Amino acid sequence: MSVADLHLIASSEFFDTLIKTLFLESYNTRLVVLGTAFLGATAGIIGSFLLLRKQSLLGDALSHATLPGIGIAFAVMVALGGSGRNLPGLLLGATITGLLGVLLVLAIRRTTRLKDDAAMGIVLSVFFGLGVAILKMVQEIPGASAAGLDSFIYGKPASMIMSDLIIICVTLLLTIVICLIILKELTLLCFDDSFASTQGYPTTFLDIILMGLVTAVTVVGLQSVGLILIIALLITPPTSARFWTSDLRKMLWLSAFIGGLSGWLGASFSAFFEDLPAGAIIVITAGIIFLISMIFGPTRGVLPRYLRQRQLKRKVGRQHILRSVYEIMEAEQESHPLKNLPISLERLRDHRVWSKGELPRLIRQARSEDHLERQPSGELRLSESGFGEASRITRNHRLWELYLIKHADIAPSHVDRDADMVEHILGAEMVHQLEAELELQEHTLESPHVIENESPSHAG
Amino acid sequence: MTWTEADTGILLVGVLCAMACALPGCFLLLRRMSMMGDAISHAVLPGLAIAFLISHSRASWAMFIGAAIAGILTALFTQWISKFGKVDRGAAMGIVFTTLFAIGLILIKKTADNVDLDAGCVLYGAIEFTPLDQVVLWENESSLLRVPRAALVVGGALLFNALVIGLFYKEFTLASFDPALARTHGFRPMLMHYLLMTMVAITTVASFEAVGSIIVIAMLIVPPATAFLITRNLPLLIGLSLGLAALGAILGHLFSQLIPSLIGLPETTSSGMMATMAGFLFLLVWLLGPQGLLRKSKIEEITEPGLPPKL
Numbered sequence: 001m002s003v004a005d006l007h008l009i010a011s012s013e014f015f016d017t018l019i020k021t022l023f024l025e026s027y028n029t030r031l032v033v034l035g036t037a038f039l040g041a042t043a044g045i046i047g048s049f050l051l052l053r054k055q056s057l058l059g060d061a062l063s064h065a066t067l068p069g070i071g072i073a074f075a076v077m078v079a080l081g082g083s084g085r086n087l088p089g090l091l092l093g094a095t096i097t098g099l100l101g102v103l104l105v106l107a108i109r110r111t112t113r114l115k116d117d118a119a120m121g122i123v124l125s126v127f128f129g130l131g132v133a134i135l136k137m138v139q140e141i142p143g144a145s146a147a148g149l150d151s152f153i154y155g156k157p158a159s160m161i162m163s164d165l166i167i168i169c170v171t172l173l174l175t176i177v178i179c180l181i182i183l184k185e186l187t188l189l190c191f192d193d194s195f196a197s198t199q200g201y202p203t204t205f206l207d208i209i210l211m212g213l214v215t216a217v218t219v220v221g222l223q224s225v226g227l228i229l230i231i232a233l234l235i236t237p238p239t240s241a242r243f244w245t246s247d248l249r250k251m252l253w254l255s256a257f258i259g260g261l262s263g264w265l266g267a268s269f270s271a272f273f274e275d276l277p278a279g280a281i282i283v284i285t286a287g288i289i290f291l292i293s294m295i296f297g298p299t300r301g302v303l304p305r306y307l308r309q310r311q312l313k314r315k316v317g318r319q320h321i322l323r324s325v326y327e328i329m330e331a332e333q334e335s336h337p338l339k340n341l342p343i344s345l346e347r348l349r350d351h352r353v354w355s356k357g358e359l360p361r362l363i364r365q366a367r368s369e370d371h372l373e374r375q376p377s378g379e380l381r382l383s384e385s386g387f388g389e390a391s392r393i394t395r396n397h398r399l400w401e402l403y404l405i406k407h408a409d410i411a412p413s414h415v416d417r418d419a420d421m422v423e424h425i426l427g428a429e430m431v432h433q434l435e436a437e438l439e440l441q442e443h444t445l446e447s448p449h450v451i452e453n454e455s456p457s458h459a460g
Numbered sequence: 461m462t463w464t465e466a467d468t469g470i471l472l473v474g475v476l477c478a479m480a481c482a483l484p485g486c487f488l489l490l491r492r493m494s495m496m497g498d499a500i501s502h503a504v505l506p507g508l509a510i511a512f513l514i515s516h517s518r519a520s521w522a523m524f525i526g527a528a529i530a531g532i533l534t535a536l537f538t539q540w541i542s543k544f545g546k547v548d549r550g551a552a553m554g555i556v557f558t559t560l561f562a563i564g565l566i567l568i569k570k571t572a573d574n575v576d577l578d579a580g581c582v583l584y585g586a587i588e589f590t591p592l593d594q595v596v597l598w599e600n601e602s603s604l605l606r607v608p609r610a611a612l613v614v615g616g617a618l619l620f621n622a623l624v625i626g627l628f629y630k631e632f633t634l635a636s637f638d639p640a641l642a643r644t645h646g647f648r649p650m651l652m653h654y655l656l657m658t659m660v661a662i663t664t665v666a667s668f669e670a671v672g673s674i675i676v677i678a679m680l681i682v683p684p685a686t687a688f689l690i691t692r693n694l695p696l697l698i699g700l701s702l703g704l705a706a707l708g709a710i711l712g713h714l715f716s717q718l719i720p721s722l723i724g725l726p727e728t729t730s731s732g733m734m735a736t737m738a739g740f741l742f743l744l745v746w747l748l749g750p751q752g753l754l755r756k757s758k759i760e761e762i763t764e765p766g767l768p769p770k771l
Binding site: 051054055056057059060108111112113114115116117118120121122124125126127128129130131132133134136137228229231232234235236238239242243275276277279280281283284286287290294300301302 | 565
């Protein structure tokens, strides 16, 4: 970015125009901004199905496969005496070879041992190579002006005209209508295609409809964002949306929204940097939205997932240390009910296998949560709330153990480890169910197995 | 058409480049990562632009380092996004390479607009011009041996790939077929993964300047896939891929000279035709090969009853 750009950004005039562009007040850019936004939304919807079908790169193969079609259509139109630059003709050619490429991918996948990635790679590279070879030939046809044919590779949003906008809107509406009609079938296809075919759904036909939609949006997008960057619009918005929700319907709307937003913001910004390729700015905008989604998205985002894992880890650690203390007290006392007496650190250390540094960390955590207190003598003692919590946790553990012994036929000597896996996620309702199942009402439970010291220093 | 010394040069560069790509391509195919070549070859663009920005020259070494770093970063980012974000690897790859490509387009437009460095040149290359830049290998009174400089570069890449695969053949094989077993034997499958990615990046970068990335993408994928339809034996797979790659390159150049003149058009790019011919060879094997569509007997289908359709 040059100094002149920075001045432009700093000036208030820039913000005025930016706001005008964003809110479609400027006539020049209104069309382009609307067009790319609708295109992004369409690609976002169709891309969602591709993503869930784990075939995101099919858009990649398809868009490359349109190139020979453009070249051939040009040559044919020139041969027929036309100018060769007729847009619907070129797009028709692109559609034909694009569809052919996708069908070839499906055919290779079904009739050979080759996997998806290889099938797509073959079609992509061979068709693109063929396309480049054909373009090179037709560009040198005497008397025909093929200049600008390669704008299909990078795209020129600014060249969008009213008829393009109408085509994009029609594609968007058609996509939404088709998706609404066969949403159930497409959902089944995406999540379990084997089940779909056993239930008698025409999976191949559905695949072809999906591919047809992908082809439509790719061909429509060729002219505005170009064949390489339309791939981004098919992949990035759905992947971003996936971080925010696990509900397919919500994901479709969100993906359409993110795609639309990328197109809208990207096209608005690119109105100011006319020398920069607008398609690239749109893609980078989508990339930034993806990055934000990947970090903060509440459903699958990296940060929320990390926090959830940390919380679970704390909970598991708390339950481990409190149950250990409780079990030690039980072993040390003959009398019933149990009295809350202090225990030594050494006993606790030897009671179960702690990973390195785990015990001091858990003791610190338990003390900060007011579950455990250190006596002046250096021994550890449960607080009042800690004692209650510990007896509850131990009881849940034993409930689950009893259930496993009684209903899952697991030997009492093996049940401890199995119970350990599940006890941390036992909810209150589950505990009631277990009690009812086992017909238990006592407040405390005896361990169904001998509690041994697990520490290696005592083993053998 | 007439055969000239230039044609020999183009052929030499094309064949060496195709073989250099086919080698790592075999392992990409086995690891189901064939699209990585496509991703890396698009994503080197910002590396080139930044290298140009820093070195202010089109010096080959700077470009080479920049592009190689960008290529390896593509593999890294893809791995991170699919691992930490739990995203399908194809989608992760698509996001990374399109975004990097977009950044590259903008950087090039901003920094190198007046220089002969454009995205088209990276994608298509200019194999036709490689014979213009010759290096004298050996010279005495009676004879003179000259090769295009590009032949040395892609030959170097071929040698590097052969060396790496030769040295780590066992590790690569195990890491491709059974990463878990490889890990228990202490082979570090991730290390092998990144070594493979480095090979792909270096091959891509070495080739694009001379021949463009179309050949690279095609030769990484198509010859190994063709060989895969013929054999299940890994050494044979590698050998066949090399042969098919070379054959594709030779046919490609021949047809780039022949076909247009047959239909009355000017000559076309060899690189595009080389990719096309590699695809043609695949089509032949697909239809007529040992498991070919046109030769498949009904008995074979009955031997696998009740299997769900291959998806």
